[in-house]
Amino acid sequence: MSTESLEREIHGAPKEGHAPLNRLPRAPAALLCLLAASLVLGCGWALIVPPFQAPDEFAHVAYVQSLANRGDLPGDPARPLQSTEEQVAAGAANAFQTAQQLLVKPEWSRQRYERWRAEDERLGKHARTDGGGPNAASSNPPLYYLWLVPAYKATSGGDFFARLSAMRLATVPLLLLTVTATWLLAGTVFGPRRPYQLAAASVPALLPMVTFVSGSVNPDPLLYALSAFVLWLGARVILRRGGAADVVALCALAGLAVLTKATAYALLPAVAFAVLVGAWRARRGVRRIVVIALAAAATFAVVVAPWFVIARVNDRPASGQLVGAGPASDVNVRELTSYVWQYYLPRLPFQAEYAPLGNYPQAYETWFKKAVGAFGWLEVRWPSTVYAGLFAVWLALVVAAVVALTRRRRTVDWMLLAFFATAVISLLAGLHWSEYRIAESSGALLSQGRYLFPLISLPGLVAAAALTTVPVRHRATALGAFVGGLVVLQMFAIGLVVTRFYV
């Protein structure tokens, strides 16, 4: 991807009489403001949520500490799952008891806090290094945790909670990458039109669950960022806006995503689709297609191979969550199909009820409600009426986007739509496959709405497409109301979480 094409992508077409500048493009003011708002909110979430009151934060922190203090990956069955330092700190903050229990509050006592500080100072050096055992995160690939090590090291002179805050704050920039990638994707799909780009990028920038997760210690925000860039580059490749460098970058980023979380394997069909369509559209013969495909595969392999070698040498799974459940041969295809059907649609007379499914439709319960508001360890929720209202807004956006698509059916690039559809279907298929296998052994459904956020750019595109259907004279009003509504949602979400933990 040349500087000129990036220039065009971010800035729009060069003005008449102005040649593209051979320098880094200046970012649009709307994007900068949105990024700044997102940064403020991300930092706010990072500093407001009590320690460990985000999903699996105990385990992710233990992973970083193991890398930073022991120089080794966690997962040794002979070791405790977290260090003494982390355990003592979590105990002092009443973190274990508070997780998922609405009636229980984190520790509010300043005296208790001061006692912990004194206790913490008495802990020896080994208190940081005696963790490293298996936990919920230890089977994850290490990329995100390596990203946090500098932040952890830089604050290693501080107390445990200072390091935890530093790790959370070091995660926030990943949100900015997601927002930027969504902006670029919208620019690729709709052209460099600021209102549509702003509408699209506002979704990851301002949706409370995205900022909440991005303000916690969790590998998901890195996956969101990498996935968003994968979608952008994939769109560029399909639309032939880029060159070989885009293909290489696309595959390299897909590889980095795989090094972040096993969920990223679900992106690979879409990446392959983009590479093949891009190569086919180049119309330079089958041989050329094969060469591009091989180059793409090689790029991907170069990125992921070192981790596979390290995992092999250390006798640990390279993609833990893919192989964590029972053997694939145990899967009852008929039951799996029935489970997926009942997830979205009413049960048919000949289908047995799939016990782990809760309220119908489960898709609304899991994908929607937990994506728009399930903070803390999922226990902090909006009232049902708020979910219903937000769902109505979402449906309206989807309907408007479909109208926009129908209006432009002659000019729309169906391969681009197929690329997005491949990403959605493969992610959902992967999540259902994984959830079904876990449900078979545990009897519980463990999927969460945030698992869909690797594709958070797509709801952004839906919002932008919906905006195109608004009459021109009302478009500014609609965009202002949309972004304002998201900011208000943020305020209420922060209020909700503050009330749960501090009142």
Add this chain to the structure above:
Amino acid sequence: MSKRALFAFAAVFAVGLVGLMVAATLNRTSEAFTLGVVPGGPLARLGSERELCQKPIEVIETFERVTLQVGTFARAGQPFLLDVREVTSGRSIVQARVEGGYADNAVHAVTLASAVPKGAKVAVCVRNLGDRPIAPYGNVGLSNQTSAAYQDGRQIDGDMALVFLRAEPATVLGLVPTIVDRASLFHGAWASVATYWVLLVVLLVGPPLLGGFAVRAAFTDTT
């Protein structure tokens, strides 16, 4: 165009802000603080004149009422005494008597004669004044890490489920200083109360201002 966008943004935000303030004013809570113990079941069987104490409890906020659940083994409720004592001296600070006749497993909000001040370190004891047994509710000993339950002076594996209430409910808006104070704990030594006041202001002002600028710039930016 940009003015319309900005106006719509400002209007929606203003409505939202008013809504938030209204919600924070209408949302009232009596809870001063809690031990965070879920009343999972009867913690200990207390015969006549036997007592169960939870100690030491740091009084994080001044309270004047205590909520607890008491089982009576399917019989009519027995009278009991709720006694708040100084931990070190054992001296009673304030007491309240609950008369018998209440239902089995009833939840009691016991009003004390005077408030127990913030900063005190107390034991909260339930003494059975009746003839038949009663059983205050509680949960396993891990529920509260800073205090423990003692039956007739001997520590038992469990915690009493106690919730401490203010004399009058407070609005969430009125509790903002308390919220800021609580939120500043356990985020690192640098995280002072002043830092969190600044954070609150930045959060209230920054995103709406920047969001407004973004919306405006989307229609004026010609780059």
